[in-house]
Amino acid sequence: MNPLPRARLSRGAQIGLWALRIFAIALTAMVVYTFVVQVA
Amino acid sequence: MTPPLQLGAPPLEVVDGAVALAPSAEELIRSRDRRRVQDARRHGRRWYLMWLLVGPGILAMLGENDGPSMISYAATGATYGLGMFLPFIVVTFAMAAVVQEMCMRVGSVTHRGYGQLVLERYGPLWGWFAAGDLVFTNLVTLIAEFVAIRIGLAYFGIGPGWAAVLGLGLVLVTISGRRYRSWERVVLGMAIFNGLFLVAAVMVRPNWSHVGHAFLTGSPFPGGSFNTLLLLIASTIGATVTPWMIFFQQSASADKGMTKDDVRHGRFDTVVGAALAAVFGCGALIVGAALFTHGGSNINGLAGAGFPGALSRIAGGGVATVFALGLIEAGAVAVLTISASTGYAVGECIGVPHSFNGSGRGSLVFYGANIGAAAIAAAIILVPGAPLLSIALNANVLATVLLPVALVFMIMLARDRELMGQWVNGRLTNWVGVAIVGFISICGAAYAIDSFLQTVHVIS
Numbered sequence A: 001m002n003p004l005p006r007a008r009l010s011r012g013a014q015i016g017l018w019a020l021r022i023f024a025i026a027l028t029a030m031v032v033y034t035f036v037v038q039v040a
Numbered sequence B: 001m002t003p004p005l006q007l008g009a010p011p012l013e014v015v016d017g018a019v020a021l022a023p024s025a026e027e028l029i030r031s032r033d034r035r036r037v038q039d040a041r042r043h044g045r046r047w048y049l050m051w052l053l054v055g056p057g058i059l060a061m062l063g064e065n066d067g068p069s070m071i072s073y074a075a076t077g078a079t080y081g082l083g084m085f086l087p088f089i090v091v092t093f094a095m096a097a098v099v100q101e102m103c104m105r106v107g108s109v110t111h112r113g114y115g116q117l118v119l120e121r122y123g124p125l126w127g128w129f130a131a132g133d134l135v136f137t138n139l140v141t142l143i144a145e146f147v148a149i150r151i152g153l154a155y156f157g158i159g160p161g162w163a164a165v166l167g168l169g170l171v172l173v174t175i176s177g178r179r180y181r182s183w184e185r186v187v188l189g190m191a192i193f194n195g196l197f198l199v200a201a202v203m204v205r206p207n208w209s210h211v212g213h214a215f216l217t218g219s220p221f222p223g224g225s226f227n228t229l230l231l232l233i234a235s236t237i238g239a240t241v242t243p244w245m246i247f248f249q250q251s252a253s254a255d256k257g258m259t260k261d262d263v264r265h266g267r268f269d270t271v272v273g274a275a276l277a278a279v280f281g282c283g284a285l286i287v288g289a290a291l292f293t294h295g296g297s298n299i300n301g302l303a304g305a306g307f308p309g310a311l312s313r314i315a316g317g318g319v320a321t322v323f324a325l326g327l328i329e330a331g332a333v334a335v336l337t338i339s340a341s342t343g344y345a346v347g348e349c350i351g352v353p354h355s356f357n358g359s360g361r362g363s364l365v366f367y368g369a370n371i372g373a374a375a376i377a378a379a380i381i382l383v384p385g386a387p388l389l390s391i392a393l394n395a396n397v398l399a400t401v402l403l404p405v406a407l408v409f410m411i412m413l414a415r416d417r418e419l420m421g422q423w424v425n426g427r428l429t430n431w432v433g434v435a436i437v438g439f440i441s442i443c444g445a446a447y448a449i450d451s452f453l454q455t456v457h458v459i460s
Helices: A009-039 B004-008 B027-044 B046-053 B056-064 B065-082 B086-110 B114-122 B124-155 B158-174 B178-203 B208-217 B226-238 B241-258 B262-288 B307-315 B317-350 B361-380 B388-414 B416-422 B425-454
Strands: B012-015 B016-021
Touching: A009 B124, A009 B388, A009 B425, B012 B178, B012 B388, B027 B046, B027 B178, B027 B241, B046 B262, B056 B086, B056 B178, B056 B317, B065 B086, B065 B124, B065 B226, B065 B262, B065 B307, B065 B317, B065 B388, B086 B114, B086 B124, B086 B208, B086 B226, B086 B241, B086 B262, B086 B388, B086 B416, B086 B425, B114 B124, B114 B241, B114 B317, B114 B388, B124 B158, B124 B241, B124 B307, B124 B317, B124 B361, B158 B178, B158 B317, B158 B361, B178 B241, B178 B262, B178 B317, B226 B388, B226 B425, B241 B317, B241 B388, B262 B307, B262 B317, B307 B317, B317 B361, B388 B416, B388 B425
Parallel strands: none
Antiparallel strands: B012 B016
């Protein structure tokens, strides 16, 4: 299969995706920290 | 009618200046499966056509009725009884049906898995982020699946070593056919036994008028600790819509060779899967609710044989046996589907063959990731003193927290007109998708932040 052309994302969409990414990583860190403290 | 090899999109090779078709063994196998579909369609054999095309949707939905999900539903019933969570399970599976329909449609139209599409359309960074999230949550979830098998076997006095052997053995046996179709049919056959939770629900003889009242009114609304309630809401969402389902159904639809012509059947497959999963999930909650007035909220021995043992004392040995068998099935099917999604994701992002139809050295990465993920999880449950209960309970929450990113990309792909053509999302589907992302984000964030603030003693 031929590779698809890259989609053009607006600057706003890129900022939104990065904000969501950072938000998800922060929440994951909180869940993992809480889990580690509970186990310890 | 679509010619069989056109969908597999065989690579074009230039040999001595001439362009020659060079279909791989994987594509030849897929084309044979497609020929059956085309023959059934040509001869108007509607039920046979349906039988040939169902699979990815039912497997994604019943695969997600996995060990930690069923334990979570039963724990919810034992803690709060019948009430808000009964209709909530139905609502979450309706959300899952909307999301999974998009996955099936995108996979059928583009013939590509989710990881491959994200990587090609939005770049390697986002593709690897998606695959990284998936591998992380899949490893945690797989551990939880082995815990569920271990709980079920423990009720029959069988040790944890056999749980590891059973789960890993099933992965090896099901992939040994080297055919997507045989893998799918074997796992579908196993997944039907998810209905054991419905059998157990009937056996506990609930008051059906109470069940109907709870279902229609969502009352009584659960009381008690706000954090526990948030945990159960986040767990229930994580028990119905997860990143692995997105990867699995889109990749499996592509691996099965589904096309635009099959979207209608794919929708049926997805909706039937969601309906079955909702009914069986409600069954697990009803079984758990039988313990509600018998100190159900204090059943902490889930890492051993707490739930089946408690059911045995309250509802009888028959119910406990069916519930324990259900847990073994739920864990086993999920081990197969989740390790498959790991194989698809890794293969798609590395850019190597990623199909159950594949064989030989080219498919080593796909099969290696498939087996490797299950083997790591199996090894962890054998570690003495490992916090298996905490892992099992946090697996769904972790999936809920990481889900919004995967969902946003899914919606972006499904509304991409350049990619999807006439099969692009309608406006209503887009808005429903955005509402689902918003709802899941708020629920996941509320639990994560509330738990974290309690842990660091900012709130009590």
